[in-house]
């Protein structure tokens with residue numbers, strides 16, 4: 001297991017090229033099983049979660065080749081409709097293969113995805129929608145068995161704008177008979193990226209990225225070449241790190257149009273931000289000021305995935321802010337670690353009251369999940385003294401070579417085995 005050693009207190013200063021979006025490339029890789037031919041995906045980040053998804057594709061019989069940040073998937077050898085327990089436990093977001101496998105072969109057998117450190121992660125909305133599309137589903141010995149003689153388009157209303165459920169509905173209806181509409185669809189930009197990829201394969205999807213999506217079933221899909229959108233959460237994490245260290249950073253290959261809520265918070269807290277197509281420039285203007293309250297919401301609201309990295313930034317900003325986590329029930333696991341560094345944070349149910357302190361102090365820290373781990377990196381960069389962060393495998397799930405990107409911006413950070 002590797003660790004990150006960070007000598008804090010050094011202002012970030014430099015440029016980072018933003019990686020491709022993890023939460024876009026995962027459903028897009030799942031969608032390649034429906035392709036009638038090879039798919040070539042550019043700007044694919046090198047992440048543990050992408051490696052695991054590649055493994056699922058190979059277990060399903062597809063071939064996967066990686067050349068730098070380009071991944072080529074050939075689904076021709078597709079021969080299995082099962083995702084077994086070890087893979088599902090390794091990455092619960094493999095549930096996104098469900099709709100694609102059913103479209104490809106009319107059945108699917110996947111192990112029940114368990115919860116994860118941030119919450120129970122139920123899939124009731126996924127299964128309810130698939131049943132409305134004509135899928136028969138039963139659970140047996142911890143597996144979900146799905147069968148669909150024919151997928152028939154229908155009107156689906158989501159009780160909650162679930163990202164994964166929206167994606168599974170799109171993947172299950174793209175070749176269904178007739179038209180499917182999704183009311184109260186998730187509006188995250190990654191949904192629009194998946195739809196753009198499917199349309200490049202010959203699908204007929206309109207409205208993706210809005211709360212009303214229409215999918216007109218087509219007979220079959222071809223292969224496609226596609227470039228994955230930039231990762232808005234990784235981009236905002238690096239902006240938070242620059243702001244928390246009183247630094248200055250240029251992000252290239254970014255998509256500021258998908259980051260409105262996060263850029264707004266950074267500006268309100270006192271950072272100076274200029275954007276142009278593809279680049280974001282942040283310059284800190286001294287100690288940040290906390291804003292009164294931050295509520296995580298479905299897109300275009302303040303994203304739950306940036307809650308912990310931004311809380312790390314708030315820990316040393318002036319004043320008090322209340323973070324309200326409305327999306328997941330257990331997403332404050334980073335708080336104990338920040339308190340060990342000297343942060344003043346009190347958790348009450350879904351709220352965390354952060355009172356900014358002047359300085360955090362480096363110490364031994366443990367990452368327990370992806371974004372909470374990134375939050376510890378942000379805190380350690382701004383802290384006085386040295387921090388040693390274990391559990392880096394969690395951070396590697398979503399951040400490509402985090403220590404290299406930060407070291408390129410003056411940070412004193414290194415990975416040790």
Ligand code: EPZ
Nearest residue numbers: 023093121122123124125126161162163164165305327328
């Ligand atoms: C996606 O997870 C992302 N993961 C998450 O990013 C992100 O936090 C989340 O969307 C919200 O934006 C990927 O895209 C791989 P949801 P997903 O379904 O699809 C409840 C990261 O750090 N719900 O929108 O699982 C659920 O419990 C990860 O990159 C049901 O109740 O999110 C949660 O409270 C973490 N029933 C809420 O909806 C369901 O059937 C949001 O879940 C499905 C979801």
